[in-house]
Amino acid sequence: MNDPLSAPRDPAARPQTRIQARNTRAILDAALEVFSAQGFRGATLDQIATEAGLSKPNLLYYFPSKEAIHLALLGGLLDVWLAPLRALDPEGDPRGEIMGYMRRKLDMSRQMPRESRLFANEILQGAPRLKGLIEDDLKTLVDEKAAVIRRWADQGRIAQVDPYHLIFSIWALTQHYADFEMQVRAVLGPDRDPFDEAGIFLDMMFSRLLATD
Amino acid sequence: MNDPLSAPRDPAARPQTRIQARNTRAILDAALEVFSAQGFRGATLDQIATEAGLSKPNLLYYFPSKEAIHLALLGGLLDVWLAPLRALDPEGDPRGEIMGYMRRKLDMSRQMPRESRLFANEILQGAPRLKGLIEDDLKTLVDEKAAVIRRWADQGRIAQVDPYHLIFSIWALTQHYADFEMQVRAVLGPDRDPFDEAGIFLDMMFSRLLATD
DNA sequence: ATTTTCTTTGACCATGCGGTCAGCGTCACG
DNA sequence: CGTGACGCTGACCGCATGGTCAAAGAAAAT
Numbered sequence: 456m457n458d459p460l461s462a463p464r465d466p467a468a469r470p471q472t473r474i475q476a477r478n479t480r481a482i483l484d485a486a487l488e489v490f491s492a493q494g495f496r497g498a499t500l501d502q503i504a505t506e507a508g509l510s511k512p513n514l515l516y517y518f519p520s521k522e523a524i525h526l527a528l529l530g531g532l533l534d535v536w537l538a539p540l541r542a543l544d545p546e547g548d549p550r551g552e553i554m555g556y557m558r559r560k561l562d563m564s565r566q567m568p569r570e571s572r573l574f575a576n577e578i579l580q581g582a583p584r585l586k587g588l589i590e591d592d593l594k595t596l597v598d599e600k601a602a603v604i605r606r607w608a609d610q611g612r613i614a615q616v617d618p619y620h621l622i623f624s625i626w627a628l629t630q631h632y633a634d635f636e637m638q639v640r641a642v643l644g645p646d647r648d649p650f651d652e653a654g655i656f657l658d659m660m661f662s663r664l665l666a667t668d
Numbered sequence: 669m670n671d672p673l674s675a676p677r678d679p680a681a682r683p684q685t686r687i688q689a690r691n692t693r694a695i696l697d698a699a700l701e702v703f704s705a706q707g708f709r710g711a712t713l714d715q716i717a718t719e720a721g722l723s724k725p726n727l728l729y730y731f732p733s734k735e736a737i738h739l740a741l742l743g744g745l746l747d748v749w750l751a752p753l754r755a756l757d758p759e760g761d762p763r764g765e766i767m768g769y770m771r772r773k774l775d776m777s778r779q780m781p782r783e784s785r786l787f788a789n790e791i792l793q794g795a796p797r798l799k800g801l802i803e804d805d806l807k808t809l810v811d812e813k814a815a816v817i818r819r820w821a822d823q824g825r826i827a828q829v830d831p832y833h834l835i836f837s838i839w840a841l842t843q844h845y846a847d848f849e850m851q852v853r854a855v856l857g858p859d860r861d862p863f864d865e866a867g868i869f870l871d872m873m874f875s876r877l878l879a880t881d
Numbered sequence: 882a883t884t885t886t887c888t889t890t891g892a893c894c895a896t897g898c899g900g901t902c903a904g905c906g907t908c909a910c911g
Numbered sequence: 912c913g914t915g916a917c918g919c920t921g922a923c924c925g926c927a928t929g930g931t932c933a934a935a936g937a938a939a940a941t
Contacts, residue, residue, distance in 0.1 A: 474888070474938090493793065496710035500929060512931080513889050521929065572792055578848050579785055579792070580705065590854045597855050614876075619856060620869035627844030628837055635839075637794050641803045642810050643832060656833035663827075663876045687908090687918070713899065725901085726919050734899065 479517055481507040486524045491569040494576045495525055526584060529577060532570055533588050539563065540622070543600050549607040550665055557625045557661055558654070564633035565650045571633035597622060613665040621664075628657055692730055694720040699737045704785040708738055708793075739797060742790060745783055746801050752776065753835070756813050762820040763878055770838045770874055771867070777846035778863045784846035810835060826878045834877075841870055 485506035489498040500521055504514040518524045539559040543552050564571055577585050597619065604618035632639060632653050639649045698719035702711040713734055717727040731737045752772040756765050777784055790798050810832065817831035845852060845866050852862045 472887070472938090478888090494707045494710065494789075496707065497793070499927080501927090510890060511929085512891085515930065516888070519930095575788075575792055575847075576707075578851050579788055580707070580710070581850050582854075586850075586854075589851055593851075594855050594857075616872065617865060617869050620865060623844060623852060623855075623866075624841055624869070624873065626848075627840045631836060631840030631844075634788075635791050637799075638791050638802055638806075639836060641795075641799075642807050642836075644807075652830060652833060653836075656830050656837070659829065660837065660873070660877050663879070664873050666876070668881075685908095685917075691918090712897080714897090723920060724899090725921085728900065729918070732900095 475517070478507070478509065478513075482509070482514060482517055482524065483528060487528055487569050487573060490525060490528065491572040491576070495521075495580075528573060529584055532574060533585065533592065535567075535570065536563075536574060537593065537596055540596060540600055543603065545603045545606075549604075549612040550662075553604070553613070553621070553625075553665060554658070554661055557629065557657055560625055560629040561632070561650065561653060561657060564629045568633040568636060571630050575630065575634045611667060614667055616664060625661075628653075628660075688730070691720070691722065691726075695722070695727055695730055695737065696741060700741055700782050700786060703738060703741065704782040704789065707789045708734075741786060742797055745787060746798065746805065748780075748783065749776075749787060750806065750809055753809060753813055756816065758816045758819075762817075762825040763875075766817070766826070766834070766838075766878060767871070767874055770842065770870055773838055773842040774845070774863065774866060774870060777842045781846040781849060784843050788843065788847045824880060827880055829877060838874075841866075841873075 482503065485503050486498070488506055489502045493502070498521075500511050500514060503524070504511045507514065518527070539556055542559070543556050577583075582589055601618035601622065604613075604621060607613050608615045608618070632649055636649070643649055643652075695716065698716045699711070701719055702715045705711075706715070711734075713724050713727060716737070717724045720727065731740070752769055755772070756769050790796075795802055814831035814835065817826075817834060820826050821828045821831070845862055849862070856862055856865075
């Protein structure tokens with residue numbers, strides 16, 4: 456009843472055992488690995504259990520179903536994913552804020568490619584499990600930040616660009632390096648670092664886009 | 669031998685019946701629909717058969733396995749997908765060629781979102797079935813066109829940008845509108861046309877990026 | 882030391898799904 | 912209009928997979 460999806464057992468009474476903490480973390484990490492690489496239907500409980508170093512029934516002792524594990528992951532993800540955008544400061548320097556946002560998003564692609572792919576998988580399939588959150592939380596946040604950016608543009612502090620598509624472009628470009636990493640690496644060859652180069656390229660791209668000259 | 673992957677039976681002797689043509693087309697179209705929406709493992713033969721208006725055994729009369737259907741789709745896809753890049757003319761006007769490429773790619777996202785998502789699914793999972801083609805054909809083509817673009821940059825006819833990442837950025841931005849269409853539409857609301865707006869935005873973005881001022 | 886709660890497991894079940902097969906219809910062509 | 916090749920299907924098989932359960936094994940609490 457009062458049992459959040461990310462926690463296995465009713466934590467109302469006793470708080471949480473050390474073993475519980477360790478195992479739920481292991482499970483979520485293993486699930487992230489498997490779900491992000493195989494998609495929801497492609498992943499199997501056996502794979503996740505093995506990856507987590509548990510038996511399948513033991514895994515199901517901590518989470519009631521495959522669906523629940525997936526939801527626990529997605530539930531936490533959207534917040535993490537949007538944190539950089541939330542941090543965009545209306546009082547800050549327009550170019551610095553937008554460039555900084557792009558930077559942080561690129562860093563997330565580099566540091567958290569599994570999360571990026573998990574998210575991509577979900578959206579690709581039409582976001583059956585995140586639709587609600589996307590239409591509410593995400594849309595609200597983007598509307599709010601888009602208004603800020605529009606104000607900056609109207610004040611002439613950055614170029615006149617559609618703020619929504621500016622945000623989309625940051626998403627598209629940064630996530631591409633995580634989601635399509637295999638393709639990017641295949642094309643660049645083994646001796647080039649995609650993320651380092653992307654940083655330079657995207658700096659230039661957005662500098663030129665936002666310049667007011 | 670002369671049997672393309674999209675054809676089911678050995679057509680060495682008799683060419684192809686009308687029924688064969690109709691049904692293989694129906695199957696591939698249905699499979700594109702289902703695979704692009706559910707991924708390889710998420711799709712079932714029953715779904716594809718139903719979508720194609722056939723029974724499952726009948727479907728398997730035309731293709732030997734689920735895998736074969738998927739391969740037939742992917743096999744044809746890469747060529748279609750890369751055609752716009754192939755068309756980039758070294759003798760043409762640099763800005764016109766690159767902007768035109770971006771345009772054609774965006775049109776493809778609009779006209780062929782299912783193909784885009786099929787491809788995205790494949791790359792996301794690490795391209796288990798396309799790896800070879802990507803490391804050979806695709807890499808070769810990109811190397812070749814990147815060299816062209818680099819020459820243009822060195823001649824001062826466009827800005828000095830990394831040609832590889834320029835190509836990546838075109839892929840990322842155009843495919844984003846197909847692959848993440850659900851998210852884009854949720855954020856923009858029902859009254860805005862993502863693709864029309866994207867055309868304007870991307871025109872501006874790449875104009876500014878390539879400008880030599 | 883004993884009880885109680887938490888943790889783990891082997892064995893098992895039901896269902897979904899890819900794929901097969903024997904046989905029945907149907908079409909095209911001489 | 913007959914005959915062979917083509918097209919189609921219901922019933923079936925075996926395996927993978929999500930999930931259950933009773934009972935055994937550790938920890939914690941007393």
